[in-house]
Amino acid sequence: MKFIKYLICLIIISIILCWGSSYIKCEINTSKYGEIFKEVLNSENDYDTTGKIKVIKYSENSAKIYLVSKKYKYGVELCYKNINGKMKRISDKVIWSQGSADEFIWPYIR
Template sequence: MINGKASKKVLTYSHSQACVYYVSSGNTCGDIITYVLIDGKWIFSGWKTSWSKTGSADDFVWPYFR
């Protein structure tokens, strides 16, 4: 799903969930990854592409701010 990362930033977090913004290596897309805390481990829950050089992300503005 994600081919390495150029950068990452924690957008939101709580005691049970976190959202992290990843920019892919080569700066070809940005994804918001959601993790949930289960039994003391952060587990991948899902993702949403916020921007892509291929134009596959709608309703978002780059640079991504939240």
């Protein structure tokens, strides 16, 4: 019985550590590269950037951004690739919008 409780606690702690480390990595990436991508998004003028921008993944060759718009109430995942020294958007995917997830914003971190 003690072994099962110990195993359950170990599993829960492992899940929390995995989620926490990905969250910390996202926050570090956002503090380093968030303003750069905010400028890129403003220059593209496709999405409302008055909300939050999170840099989920970043490397010299690619990046994955999560944008939450305050004004229009949606969340979108944007993928960028470094082409000729500039980050160019290669895809975007709406994760949620008003109506499909009213009053609920999942902390989208992987």
